[in-house]
Amino acid sequence: MHCAVLVFPGSNCDVDLYKAILQIKGATAEYVWHTDTDLDRFDVLLIPGGFTYGDYLRPGALAGVSPVIASVKKAANSGKLVLGICNGFQILIEAGLLPGALLPNQSLQFICDVVPVKVVQSKSPFTSSYNHGDLLRLPIAHGSGNYYCDEVTHQELESNGQIAFSFPPENNPNGSLAGITGLLNEQRNVLGMMPHPERAVKQWLGSTDGLRLFQSMLEHHTA
Template sequence: MKFAVIVFPGSNCDVDMFHAVQDELGEEVEYVWHDADDLSEFDGILLPGGFSYGDYLRSGAIAHLSKVMSEVKKAAQAGKPVLGVCNGFQILLESGLLPGAMLRNKDLKFVCKPAQLKVENNETMFSSLYSKGEKVTIPVAHGEGNYYCDEATLQQLQANQQIVFTYTDNFNGSLESIAGIVNEQGNVLGMMPHPERAVDELLGSADGLKLFQSIVKQWRESHVVNA
């Protein structure tokens, strides 16, 4: 399976993402600059964290208009897995690939710590190797991770089981403690916590690795004959 790590000016978790895929997951991966106009050779798209365009105007606001984003939309429409982490999640929200928006954390502080998450839905291509209700530890590092959407959108998210991860301690004030959601089709996941920073016990937790392994498992099952 071949992954693309999209790099925007100001991305800073791209190297972690690359490392997680290449060294811990053992799959092919390439960096792709934000002005790329073809992602057809990739099977999975990863939008890393950071501060694209310095968070000018709003987090992700300028990056979502990058050339590569129309290709990311095509990949999403084609059913390929698209994962946005932290700033990557914010970019997915700005682009409309996922519903809602981010507000500043409720206490206005940048929070950087290992966070405990609960797996709410383990029937997605990103979470199938977790068990439902499982508690996992994945680091967070953000100032604007307070998820917000209107009442109608929230009802839709709940009815379609689109909430994949929640915080057990809602430190940033997110609606319904939301830490990660998928789109209606289930192939675009946005999450504030960083699974790519939790891929080895040496780093404090390897709980994030199963997320990447879930993606590969689903891909192998649907693409490789006699797997």
Template sequence: MNFAVLVFPGSNCDVDMYKAVLDTIEQSVEYVWHLETDLSKYDAILVPGGFSYGDYLRPGAVASLSPVMEQVKIAAEEGKLVLGVCNGFQILTEAGLLPGALRRNQRLKFHCDTIDLTVENNQTPFTLEYQEGETIRIPIAHGDGNYYCDQETLEQLEQNNQIVFRYKGTNPNGSISEIAGVINERGNVLGLMPHPERAVHKWLGTDDGKRMFSSILSYWRQQHGTA
């Protein structure tokens, strides 16, 4: 399986994402600069966290207009897997690949911690190896993680089971309905604020993020008859 880790000016979690793929599932992975105009060789595209373009205008806004994002849209339309984490989640919403928007944290402060999440939907390509309702611990590090959508969109997300993760116990940023991660209606584009790539070894404090990467590989193998 071939993974692409997109790199924008200001990305700072690209190395973490790259190493997470190698350390957890040992698949082919490459950095892809934001000016790239061909992603056809990749089976999954990872959009990492950081501060793309210094968060000018608003986080993810400028990066969403980069040439590579047109190719991400094409890949998503083809059914390829796209995962956006933190700033990557912001980029995917700005690009229209996911519903809603990410606003400033409710308390207007950067929040860095390891928190509890509830797995709301384990029937996605990204969560096959989790249990529905399971509590997992994943790090967060963001100042603009307050997920918002209007009431109609929220109802659609609920009805379509598109809310994949919710904050449990503590809502660190004021996200509506405690939403930490959502998926598109087709089920192949996931965005979440917490960082699974920072949770792949027990010595990091938790390895609960490891199963997200192994779920992606398991799904791909099922689709290609190599499971």
């Protein structure tokens, strides 16, 4: 499984994601600069967290129309796996690959914490190594992770099984609608999520619950 780790000038979780991928036996990774558009050699496209172009406008707004994302859109439409984490999730929404919006956190403050995250959909290339209902411990670190969509969209997401992860109702750190914090597209080959699986890959980091996400992707690829 050869993974592209997209790098924008303001990406800052690119190295963490790269290192996490290399922990998975059978996976390789390569950095791809934001002006590159040739992604054919990759099996999987990963959009890391950070602040792409500073995000002074709106998180991911500029990145959503960047050269590399145009190629990501094509790849996603052809069925390639695309994973966006944190700022990557914001970009996927800005690029129109996922529905809804990520608003500023309800507290209007950046939140960094390790929180419980529920696996809502285990039937996807990203989540097949988890069980439905598993409660993971995953780091979050974002200012705008408050997911919102209209009621019709929400119904569709529910009935299509597109909600991958959610915060439990008693522990919703950012005010997301129905606690939604991980979202699949209809074909389930695109996942955007606010929690950071790449920060939960070693015992001393406090959790290893992120590893199974990357393992799921590898299994999907080798199957």
